Amino acid sequence: xxxxxxxxxxxxxxxxxxxxxxxxxxxxxxxxxxxxxxxxxxxxxxxxxxxxxxxxxxxxxxxxxxxxxxxxxxxxxxxxxxxxxxxxxxxxxxxxxxxxxxxxxxxxxxxxxxxxxxxxxxxxxxxxxxxxxxxxxxxxxxxxxxxxxxxxxxxxxxxxxxxxxxxxxxxxxx
Amino acid sequence: xxxxxxxxxxxxxxxxxxxxxxxxxxxxxxxxxxxxxxxxxxxxxxxxxxxxxxxxxxxxxxxxxxxxxxxxxxxxxxxxxxxxxxxxxxxxxxxxxxxxxxxxxxxxxxxxxxxxxxxxxxxxxxxxxxxxxxxxxxxxxxxxxxxxxxxxxxxxxxxx
Numbered sequence: 001x002x003x004x005x006x007x008x009x010x011x012x013x014x015x016x017x018x019x020x021x022x023x024x025x026x027x028x029x030x031x032x033x034x035x036x037x038x039x040x041x042x043x044x045x046x047x048x049x050x051x052x053x054x055x056x057x058x059x060x061x062x063x064x065x066x067x068x069x070x071x072x073x074x075x076x077x078x079x080x081x082x083x084x085x086x087x088x089x090x091x092x093x094x095x096x097x098x099x100x101x102x103x104x105x106x107x108x109x110x111x112x113x114x115x116x117x118x119x120x121x122x123x124x125x126x127x128x129x130x131x132x133x134x135x136x137x138x139x140x141x142x143x144x145x146x147x148x149x150x151x152x153x154x155x156x157x158x159x160x161x162x163x164x165x166x167x168x169x170x171x172x173x174x
Numbered sequence: 175x176x177x178x179x180x181x182x183x184x185x186x187x188x189x190x191x192x193x194x195x196x197x198x199x200x201x202x203x204x205x206x207x208x209x210x211x212x213x214x215x216x217x218x219x220x221x222x223x224x225x226x227x228x229x230x231x232x233x234x235x236x237x238x239x240x241x242x243x244x245x246x247x248x249x250x251x252x253x254x255x256x257x258x259x260x261x262x263x264x265x266x267x268x269x270x271x272x273x274x275x276x277x278x279x280x281x282x283x284x285x286x287x288x289x290x291x292x293x294x295x296x297x298x299x300x301x302x303x304x305x306x307x308x309x310x311x312x313x314x315x316x317x318x319x320x321x322x323x324x325x326x327x328x329x330x331x332x333x334x
Contacts, residue, residue: 001313001315061227063227063260064223138224138228139315139318140315141313142313143220143224143314144224144311
């Protein structure tokens, strides 16, 4: 399966924009498998450095994970204050508490303008952005979280432990 | 599997302990039938949880989703409650697998439905089908493609 919505300036991008490897993750902040993937991606970024561009897209399974949507909106609201990745990391590191009150305290801790943050989190445009991410995932064959795409191709093997890194090394992508 | 253009065989199966759902009652809507091996098994859970989140996109195409497996109705109820599912699960329980057999998606060896999808149009005609390997979650993309194609065909026929 290929990534039907190419990476664009609308995406949250971390790393070298001209890297030879683009890793897109569809993730859910309340998903235990994504919690497991979070440090793995961090290690991958350290290992690959400038060879990697990392993109995160929202795929909240909100009916089984009741805090997933508000967490996704929180990261998008933080993005409007240029702190997407700080909030993304905070949500994964503090995943044990994703209640609204806790998320507000994370926003304070990150130094966000809290009035603006609370207003933005309720902004229907942000919900549309999260829904658009979700739909782009569906149309690209995302069937669980996390799902990774490497240079636009769905990665269907195991991402656990060092498998993702080993796959990238052995595919001569670097 | 039954071919495109075939009239979808009618059936009536329990959706709650005292209510049956009959396919022919759903004329006028598109119906997505998702046959799956078993409640609680990991892949089915993922697949149905995914479709649960996709319902609003199915609804845009005037389509409703129905899950069918050989599990009994009480098992379905517990599973549906635990996963917070917002669509009916039908019990192809007695005679076991009878509807799955008529849709040619019954695995005689294991005694479960295969992992299979049908999209049926408003007139009850099968328009798309897909058989997935039992351990693979087929996702929602194929269904959405089929629904979009049907909507396009309809728009075209209205134009002509």
